[in-house]
Amino acid sequence: MIRELSFIDVLYLIAATRWTLALTAIAFLGGGIVGLTVALLRVSSFLPLRWLGAIYVHAVQGTPLLAWLFVFFFGLSIFGFTVSPWLAAAAAYSIYAGAFLGEIWRGCLQAIPRTQWEAGASLGLGFTQQLRYIIVPQALRLAIPPTVGFLVQLIKNTSLAAVIGFIELTREGQLTTATTFRPFTVYLIVAAIYFALCFPLTQWSRRLERRLHVAR
Amino acid sequence: MTYSFQFRDVFAAWEFMLEGLVLTLELSLVTMAVGLAIGLAGAAARVYGATWLKRTVAVYVETIRNTPLIVQLFLIFFGLPSAGLKFDAGTAAMIALSINLGAYSIEIIRAGLEAIPRSQIEAGQSLGLTPVQIYRYVIIFPALKMMFPALSSQFVLLMLATSVVSQISAQDLFHMASIIQSRTFRDFEVYIVVAAAYLVLALLFRLAFACIYHLVFARR
Numbered sequence: 340m341i342r343e344l345s346f347i348d349v350l351y352l353i354a355a356t357r358w359t360l361a362l363t364a365i366a367f368l369g370g371g372i373v374g375l376t377v378a379l380l381r382v383s384s385f386l387p388l389r390w391l392g393a394i395y396v397h398a399v400q401g402t403p404l405l406a407w408l409f410v411f412f413f414g415l416s417i418f419g420f421t422v423s424p425w426l427a428a429a430a431a432y433s434i435y436a437g438a439f440l441g442e443i444w445r446g447c448l449q450a451i452p453r454t455q456w457e458a459g460a461s462l463g464l465g466f467t468q469q470l471r472y473i474i475v476p477q478a479l480r481l482a483i484p485p486t487v488g489f490l491v492q493l494i495k496n497t498s499l500a501a502v503i504g505f506i507e508l509t510r511e512g513q514l515t516t517a518t519t520f521r522p523f524t525v526y527l528i529v530a531a532i533y534f535a536l537c538f539p540l541t542q543w544s545r546r547l548e549r550r551l552h553v554a555r
Numbered sequence: 556m557t558y559s560f561q562f563r564d565v566f567a568a569w570e571f572m573l574e575g576l577v578l579t580l581e582l583s584l585v586t587m588a589v590g591l592a593i594g595l596a597g598a599a600a601r602v603y604g605a606t607w608l609k610r611t612v613a614v615y616v617e618t619i620r621n622t623p624l625i626v627q628l629f630l631i632f633f634g635l636p637s638a639g640l641k642f643d644a645g646t647a648a649m650i651a652l653s654i655n656l657g658a659y660s661i662e663i664i665r666a667g668l669e670a671i672p673r674s675q676i677e678a679g680q681s682l683g684l685t686p687v688q689i690y691r692y693v694i695i696f697p698a699l700k701m702m703f704p705a706l707s708s709q710f711v712l713l714m715l716a717t718s719v720v721s722q723i724s725a726q727d728l729f730h731m732a733s734i735i736q737s738r739t740f741r742d743f744e745v746y747i748v749v750a751a752a753y754l755v756l757a758l759l760f761r762l763a764f765a766c767i768y769h770l771v772f773a774r775r
Contacts, residue, residue, distance in 0.1 A: 401711075401757035403718035405729060406750040413742030491621065498623035502722055509626060516633065523634035530622040530630065537621035 344519040349528060355511035356532055362497045362507060365429050367490065370436020377441025382448050384466070392441070399438035404499055407431040412503040424505040432497070439489055447482040448474060484551060487544035491537045498533070508532060564739040565748050572752065575731030579756070582648060582727060583714040589653040590713070594660025594706075599690060601661060602668045612661065619658035625719050627651050632723040648720035648727075656713050663705045667698030700772040707764035711757050718753070728752060 380392030399407075412427035420426075451474050459469035501510035512529040516522045601612040619627070632647040642650065671694050679689040699706070721730035732749040736742055 398754060401715070401754040402750045403715040403729065403753055405718045405721070406746055406753060409732075409746045410743065410750065413736075413746065417743055495621075495623040498625045499719065501625070509623065509629075512626070512629070521637070522629065523637045526626055526630040526634050530626045533622045533626060534618065538617065541617070541621055 342518060344515070344521045344524060348515050348519060348525070352508065352511055352515065352525075352528055352532060355506065355508050356536070358505075358507040359494065359497050359509075359536075362428055362432065362500060362505070363490070363494050366432030366436045366493055366497065369429060369433025370440050370493075373433055373437025374440030374444055377437055378444035378448060379470075381441065381445040392445075396438045396442050399434060400442070404431065404435050404496055405502065407434055408499060408503050424500065424503050427503055428497075428500040428505050432493070432500075435496070436489075436493055439492070440486065443485045443489060444478070444482055447478040447485075450481055451477050480551065484544050484548040487540055487547065491540050491544070494536055494540075495533065560744060561741060562744050562748065565735060565741050565744045568735045568738065571731045571735055572728065572749075575726060575728035576752070578645065578726055579714075579717055579728040582645075582652060582717045582720065582725075583710075583760075585649055586652040586656050586713060586717070587710050589649075590656030590660050590710075591706075593653065593657030594664045595695065597657060597661035598664035598668055601665050616658045616661050619655055620662065624651070624655050624716055625722060627655060628719060628723055644720070644723050644725040647723060648717070648725045652713065652717060652720070655716075656709070659709050659713075660706065663702050663709060664698060666705075667702035668694060670701060671698055703764075703768055703772060707761070707768075710764070711760050714756060714760055715753060 377392050377395055380388045381396075383389060383392075408427060408431045411430045412422055412424065415422045415427065415430075455473055455477070456469055459473045464472065497507055498509040500507060501513060504510070506514075508529055512525050516525045519525065597612050597615070600608045601616070602609075604612070628648065628651040631651045632642065632644065635642070635647075675693050675697075676689060679693040684692070717727060718729035720727055721733065724730060728749060732745050736745045739745070
């Protein structure tokens with residue numbers, strides 16, 4: 340049934356934004372764990388582990404996120420799991436975010452001069468101790484601006500979860516369009532909400548980056 | 556696990572895949588060309604233009620970069636017809652992707668332009684080069700060389716992002732996957748094969764960009 344687009348629809352869209360944020364949070368958490376593992380693999384001193392990390396990153400960055408969503412949504416059910424859109428989205432986004440975060444954090448770890456590791460070694464620290472007390476505290480400072488920047492990508496890309504029926508902002512927009520038949524206005528509102536979420540983060544990331552350059 | 560993988564039905568539908576692959580390649584190549592053109596012009600406007608022009612370009616870049624591609628695509632394909640602008644799926648996809656990549660290219664090339672030292676431009680001026688010549692020889696070439704890695708990975712990401720156009724039923728590789736899926740019911744196999752196809756495409760594009768870099772930039 341077609342009805343008029345009203346203010347209540349806008350409220351529904353804003354309410355659906357929480358699922359966009361929830362999915363972003365889950366993806367960031369899962370992606371953070373995977374990313375940390377990947378980053379550590381890629382700086383490890385054991386060659387096969389470095390390869391493993393590199394293969395993972397290239398495989399994920401060379402395939403569309405949509406493919407991962409579909410593989411998990413349709414694929415896991417053949418192993419006897421009942422797959423909800425939530426589970427499929429959480430798995431797909433963790434894998435996706437893990438590759439990109441891993442690559443960002445690897446860059447930050449490698450930006451710390453080799454001599455810092457050596458200084459740690461000469462103090463008698465082991466690999467994990469060097470990482471924990473010397474490298475990570477310095478790398479963390481470098482990592483924050485690009486990580487915030489990637490968060491923007493993540494928020495935008497959660498929109499793709501709409502295609503497997505995950506109800507978030509974009510999906511809610513599709514549903515609203517279906518009942519009101521006002522696609523232009525609805526998608527404009529949807530875009531505006533995404534912009535309101537992402538733009539402050541973009542600006543923040545830029546400010547952080549500028550401050551980092553001043554500090555050095 | 557009792558599931559047995561059967562890729563035969565999927566590979567039997569290779570003609571569909573090929574058809575989809577053609578549109579995916581077409582979309583990628585056209586969008587890359589248009590996106591690069593928008594990037595070059597927009598970045599020049601953003602850095603050297605009048606204040607109003609700088610602001611306009613900045614608004615365009617920020618608007619596009621802070622909203623999802625799929626929403627931009629829906630806005631153009633589903634939204635614009637109510638304003639009297641109607642496109643078929645392929646054209647809408649091309650417009651949306653070009654606008655999207657254009658914004659990212661402007662931002663990347665702008666960073667390259669700003670890294671060119673002021674003294675280089677002054678050296679060009681003192682040699683009597685016209686502004687266009689300065690932009691062409693002194694500014695854009697070194698800037699592109701510097702930003703080539705960033706630009707080419709953005710282009711590869713765009714190629715992968717073309718899969719999103721399947722959602723407005725443009726007949727690209729990903730859309731063909733869903734057609735094969737509905738014919739064979741081999742969900743998992745179809746998407747594995749398609750993911751592998753994109754992976755190969757991504758590797759080929761990276762290879763092509765590496766070749767371009769060596770041919771155009773490396774020895775100068």
